[in-house]
Amino acid sequence: MIGVITGSGISGISGPPERTPFGNTSGPIIQKEIAGQEVLFLGRHGEEHAWLAHRVPHRANIWGLYSKGAKAILSVGSVGGIDPSLSPGDYLVLDDLIDLNPPPTFYDGPGGPEVPESDDPISALINKGVGVHISFTEPFCPALRKILLSVIKEMGLPVRDGGTYIQTRGPRLESPAEIRAFGTLGAHVVGMTMASEAVLAKELGICFVGLAVVANMASGIRGARPSGSEVETAMKERAKEIGLLVEEFVARAGAGEREPCECALQPFLGIQSQAWRERLGKA
Numbered sequence: 001m002i003g004v005i006t007g008s009g010i011s012g013i014s015g016p017p018e019r020t021p022f023g024n025t026s027g028p029i030i031q032k033e034i035a036g037q038e039v040l041f042l043g044r045h046g047e048e049h050a051w052l053a054h055r056v057p058h059r060a061n062i063w064g065l066y067s068k069g070a071k072a073i074l075s076v077g078s079v080g081g082i083d084p085s086l087s088p089g090d091y092l093v094l095d096d097l098i099d100l101n102p103p104p105t106f107y108d109g110p111g112g113p114e115v116p117e118s119d120d121p122i123s124a125l126i127n128k129g130v131g132v133h134i135s136f137t138e139p140f141c142p143a144l145r146k147i148l149l150s151v152i153k154e155m156g157l158p159v160r161d162g163g164t165y166i167q168t169r170g171p172r173l174e175s176p177a178e179i180r181a182f183g184t185l186g187a188h189v190v191g192m193t194m195a196s197e198a199v200l201a202k203e204l205g206i207c208f209v210g211l212a213v214v215a216n217m218a219s220g221i222r223g224a225r226p227s228g229s230e231v232e233t234a235m236k237e238r239a240k241e242i243g244l245l246v247e248e249f250v251a252r253a254g255a256g257e258r259e260p261c262e263c264a265l266q267p268f269l270g271i272q273s274q275a276w277r278e279r280l281g282k283a
């Protein structure tokens with residue numbers, strides 16, 4: 001099953017959150033059928049944008065989708081454009097990221113959180129406090145990236161194949177000097193949430209693809225002075241095309257047209273202890 005996380009200005013999902021071992025999700029996870037595929041929808045900021053970026057319960061959100069059967073996640077996030085050749089309305093199918101946040105992780109070691117007992121080997125790793133260092137050489141699923149890119153190209157929307165996302169702590173927007181520094185580091189766009197989601201999804205072996213939507217130019221780029229309301233308005237204006245794009249993506253990604261990838265293996269490759277690998281039969 002595919003999960004879809006949407007962000008600022010385009011959630012429109014209301015209802016009670018889901019309870020998880022990592023606290024409540026930002027909002028309800030709604031299951032819908034689209035083109036014959038069951039899809040799970042979650043708005044990362046909850047109703048009325050209640051959860052600002054720095055307080056989004058990322059572990060609960062990703063676990064909530066995982067426990068309902070998500071094997072793949074499309075995350076849609078608004079960004080500020082740092083690369084001056086970008087323009088508002090451009091899409092980037094991201095291929096790399098820089099995370100400036102405290103580490104989000106499910107693998108917190110001894111004394112960490114417990115999840116319900118099941119025969120799922122990932123739950124066993126978390127409950128036993130096994131150390132897992134996932135590889136992050138490929139933060140985004142290459143198979144899902146290809147599908148997403150082809151959908152957006154066919155729709156005739158301005159899209160870039162690749163791009164580096166830098167995640168700040170938020171919730172404030174950035175100073176011009178910060179943006180200049182991020183550009184020097186190699187970031188093309190800036191946002192506040194998607195890197196945390198990508199890390200946590202990878203820790204659970206979920207294929208994750210990130211779609212960055214340029215809502216505004218980042219602070220100081222071509223004289224930009226972005227504001228929160230500008231971001232929201234820009235995303236609302238694109239809600240219809242994003243909705244269509246998501247539908248087409250899930251129809252294709254769920255229809256088995258995907259190339260093989262290694263995402264599901266990552267948590268097991270990340271276990272340091274050979275004894276654990278043997279016990280899990282994943283050596």
Ligand code: HPA
Nearest residue numbers: 078079080190191218231
């Ligand atoms: N900065 C950080 N996050 C954002 C921006 C921005 O300029 N625009 C949309 N999300």
